[in-house]
Amino acid sequence: MISPRTIRNLRKELRSSLLAKVGIVLVLAMIMVAAFAPFIALHDPTEQDLDENNLPPLGFSRATEETTSEMQNGSLVIKNETVLVNASASHPLGTNSLGQDVYSRAVYGARTSMMVGVLGTLLAAILGVSVGLVAGFYRGRVDDGLMRFADVSLAFPSLVLAIALIGLWGRAAVDIPDPFVVLGVVEPVRSALGLPTGMPDSFVLPGTVIVVVGLVNWVWFARIARGEALSIREEEYVKAARALGASDVRIIGRHVLPNATTPILVLATIQVAAIILLESSLSFLGFSGTTLSWGFDISQGRAYLSTSWWIATVPGLAIVFAVIGVNLVGDWLRDALDPGIEGEGGV
Amino acid sequence: MAEEILRVRNLTTRFFTEEGQVNAVESVDFDVRDGEVFGIVGESGSGKSVTALSLIDLVETPGRITEGEVWYRDAELADEHRDSYPDAVDGDFVDVRQLPETTRRWLRGPAFATIFQDPMSSLNPTLPVGEQIAEAVEVQRRARANPRRTRSRTQGYGMGRFIADSLLPSRNYVSEESHERAVALLDRVGIPDPEQRAEEYPHEFSGGMLQRAMVAQALAGEPDVLIADEPTTALDVTIQAQILNLLTELQEEEDMSVVLITHNLGVIARMCQRVGVMYAGEIVERGSLEDVFENPVHPYTEGLLGSIPDLEDPAPRLSPIEGNVPSLLDAEMGEKCYFADRCPKAMESCLHRIEERDAPSTRAGVDHKVRCVLADREYDESEALNPAEAPEVTDD
Numbered sequence: 001m002i003s004p005r006t007i008r009n010l011r012k013e014l015r016s017s018l019l020a021k022v023g024i025v026l027v028l029a030m031i032m033v034a035a036f037a038p039f040i041a042l043h044d045p046t047e048q049d050l051d052e053n054n055l056p057p058l059g060f061s062r063a064t065e066e067t068t069s070e071m072q073n074g075s076l077v078i079k080n081e082t083v084l085v086n087a088s089a090s091h092p093l094g095t096n097s098l099g100q101d102v103y104s105r106a107v108y109g110a111r112t113s114m115m116v117g118v119l120g121t122l123l124a125a126i127l128g129v130s131v132g133l134v135a136g137f138y139r140g141r142v143d144d145g146l147m148r149f150a151d152v153s154l155a156f157p158s159l160v161l162a163i164a165l166i167g168l169w170g171r172a173a174v175d176i177p178d179p180f181v182v183l184g185v186v187e188p189v190r191s192a193l194g195l196p197t198g199m200p201d202s203f204v205l206p207g208t209v210i211v212v213v214g215l216v217n218w219v220w221f222a223r224i225a226r227g228e229a230l231s232i233r234e235e236e237y238v239k240a241a242r243a244l245g246a247s248d249v250r251i252i253g254r255h256v257l258p259n260a261t262t263p264i265l266v267l268a269t270i271q272v273a274a275i276i277l278l279e280s281s282l283s284f285l286g287f288s289g290t291t292l293s294w295g296f297d298i299s300q301g302r303a304y305l306s307t308s309w310w311i312a313t314v315p316g317l318a319i320v321f322a323v324i325g326v327n328l329v330g331d332w333l334r335d336a337l338d339p340g341i342e343g344e345g346g347v
Numbered sequence: 348m349a350e351e352i353l354r355v356r357n358l359t360t361r362f363f364t365e366e367g368q369v370n371a372v373e374s375v376d377f378d379v380r381d382g383e384v385f386g387i388v389g390e391s392g393s394g395k396s397v398t399a400l401s402l403i404d405l406v407e408t409p410g411r412i413t414e415g416e417v418w419y420r421d422a423e424l425a426d427e428h429r430d431s432y433p434d435a436v437d438g439d440f441v442d443v444r445q446l447p448e449t450t451r452r453w454l455r456g457p458a459f460a461t462i463f464q465d466p467m468s469s470l471n472p473t474l475p476v477g478e479q480i481a482e483a484v485e486v487q488r489r490a491r492a493n494p495r496r497t498r499s500r501t502q503g504y505g506m507g508r509f510i511a512d513s514l515l516p517s518r519n520y521v522s523e524e525s526h527e528r529a530v531a532l533l534d535r536v537g538i539p540d541p542e543q544r545a546e547e548y549p550h551e552f553s554g555g556m557l558q559r560a561m562v563a564q565a566l567a568g569e570p571d572v573l574i575a576d577e578p579t580t581a582l583d584v585t586i587q588a589q590i591l592n593l594l595t596e597l598q599e600e601e602d603m604s605v606v607l608i609t610h611n612l613g614v615i616a617r618m619c620q621r622v623g624v625m626y627a628g629e630i631v632e633r634g635s636l637e638d639v640f641e642n643p644v645h646p647y648t649e650g651l652l653g654s655i656p657d658l659e660d661p662a663p664r665l666s667p668i669e670g671n672v673p674s675l676l677d678a679e680m681g682e683k684c685y686f687a688d689r690c691p692k693a694m695e696s697c698l699h700r701i702e703e704r705d706a707p708s709t710r711a712g713v714d715h716k717v718r719c720v721l722a723d724r725e726y727d728e729s730e731a732l733n734p735a736e737a738p739e740v741t742d743d
Contacts, residue, residue: 245454
């Protein structure tokens, strides 16, 4: 399906566009961080240490009021002192209100965002593309029925729909064993690097959230796929295939789908970004099945924004970089794959 | 006289659009004989292409074939359906239109193959040319390997097959054998270096090469009837001649029948043994090439032939047919002869429905039919509808 010409176009576009390079670097970095989280994190992201809570990031200090009282000459003297809390080298981006390492939580949060983003998009794409291709290919009543249903789904605000579905189904989550921990490579590597050991041996995949974001976002894929199917079905090669005795499934699978991949692929990358944002919103509101998520950390940090800004800012920046990176990659794919922009693609 | 392979009777196709019902094909009758080229000629919008699509039952909504029979000669198929569809069988002939859709689908390819107008868009740009032809070969090969009755079950390309094919690259639908045959077919239609060309994508082919590839694909099923719907319209003139030569050559070698649809009278004169002239969805005149071209009865045919420049005797002006093709909207068509408004010889008797009748000169055993009152009587000026003496409205 990937022709040499496509690869050439992708390369050419990548060479000429700085933004595409930035996007690829961001996305690759995020994938690496998510994949090798147990080696990159400094602490167990769930480990609490209340003595070291709200530690500032390196280079910052936090002023706090400390009240001491003591008996002096028979009367109680209350002293208010301003104490500076200094950063600790073992928590370079600080700790949150429970003393958990902000950096390590952001690293593990990348896993949640990536998994939900990719799996949710995949589900949405499979659902939406199937519906859209069938609707566009058969037109008529099938089209009317399916697309009116899609319009109705679209009429709900996606966040509200997602919350309603999670309310209906609960917050089921699946524990996936961390492959590196299972293989037993994490402990030796971490001790060799002098990092604290005892990383979590499983990773919580918020199953309901994935299903819900898929169900909320399928409509976009259905619309694009329908539009493509409507135009491709009129192509002569579809007529020719039919005149040679090809079945509908064969025509849809072999002729319509491959010719519709480009816009679907571009939409999919953009949808990954949208779904990462939706997942963050859901976990911010507490509807996710996992607590290792950027959105959840932001909601935790919100209360301390005036005193400990880093708790919410670090995961917030992570979301910003992830979404910008994925969108830039989407733009790159669109520019490289859409033959309408560069003259080279036309027949 | 060769036997008929195809008998089309009363074929009627209508489009049910928002503006109203459009009568694109109106009770069309014609026969195609073994090993002949039957031409259908007419202006743009006269229903030629819809006739071709109606033959293979590929008219798309809002269009529908409302009436008519397409009798196709296949003794084996006739025997098989004699009991289950008694109405659809007549001797060796089977009425394709009455057969179930699955059977009809399996006739596309081995019975009827089609070449479309625009070769540039008739091949899927995402697949190599050779693979597309090989796929057509493979479908037909598998179909032949099994008795007809089980075809629909064993040959179906269902959802499961599709998923398996796309997930497991090793599961190739197309066999090595079919690939070789595809290369042989490309060679057959005169594509140089066929093995390498088979790996190339449609955008790497020129228009003429693509049309050759289309012909190769159509030949994959070894069809009895090849329907060529304006096969040369999109090509430049030198390539047109090559493609027409190729078609003639293949038609003789493979002993196919060809239904050639074109608006080019020169192509008809060069290729066809028999011809049907279409106007406003009807075949207004049909018969052997000589009869129709030498002794046209219908004024429309006369007009068409009169609008060809003659190299030997260049007239100062061509005599085009005045006016335009009438609207095919049912509401505006009425019951008269559709050509009456433009006809230089229209009479009062043209104002009712004209049935097809034998041309006056018809010798015994010759098939020359016309939809015109002039077949039975002479033109009578006293009854003229469009009086010739009426002053021209425009004289500049």
